Amino acid sequence: MTAQIEIQPPRESWPADFQNLKAALQRSLPAGSYLHHIGSTAVAGLAAKDIIDIQITVDDLSQIDETAMRLEGFELRPITKDHCPPGVDLPDAELRKLFFKSLGRSANIHVREKGRFNQRYPLLCRDFLRAHPVAAGAYAQIKQRLAEHFPTDIDAYYQIKDPVFDIIMAGANDWAELTGWKEPPAD
Numbered sequence: 001m002t003a004q005i006e007i008q009p010p011r012e013s014w015p016a017d018f019q020n021l022k023a024a025l026q027r028s029l030p031a032g033s034y035l036h037h038i039g040s041t042a043v044a045g046l047a048a049k050d051i052i053d054i055q056i057t058v059d060d061l062s063q064i065d066e067t068a069m070r071l072e073g074f075e076l077r078p079i080t081k082d083h084c085p086p087g088v089d090l091p092d093a094e095l096r097k098l099f100f101k102s103l104g105r106s107a108n109i110h111v112r113e114k115g116r117f118n119q120r121y122p123l124l125c126r127d128f129l130r131a132h133p134v135a136a137g138a139y140a141q142i143k144q145r146l147a148e149h150f151p152t153d154i155d156a157y158y159q160i161k162d163p164v165f166d167i168i169m170a171g172a173n174d175w176a177e178l179t180g181w182k183e184p185p186a187d
Helices: 014-026 066-071 117-131 133-149 154-179
Strands: 034-038 052-058 074-077 098-102 107-113
Touching: 014 034, 014 052, 014 107, 034 117, 052 117, 066 074, 107 117, 117 133, 117 154, 133 154
Parallel strands: 052 107
Antiparallel strands: 034 052, 074 098, 098 107
């Protein structure tokens, strides 16, 4: 059975849900790693799928202990690379990641290497949407319409959503340069 894509109104519980997941994750992570709440649930007031996205930043993906993650309730999935924006030529190392799903509260755990393109991308986008409520509102509307048109087709949903994110990122990169945006401290 194919899961239904549902965009939920913003929930006040999402920050606390992140904190609870963070506590479980930290028990299995290597020294020097750190976490950020990313994705739509990390942007106050933004409608989203009720899935908490967390980014773990490490120096090297090989530092992650899959068994320790499993014992804390996080299962490794076969996703090993992030989407590359059109017209951008990046070596595979800039897009590599480990991807875990929570076996409890619905969550996606993205493990990425510090300083890589894919590690910066979700943080900058999150911060840009936090600072630009009109852009966040338009993005929410796009997700809601996609869920209406493709309620059970996750591939079609992301085939459109990913390029929309790339458009947002063009503005986010300009905003980062104008404001001197830097990677924020861990959440």
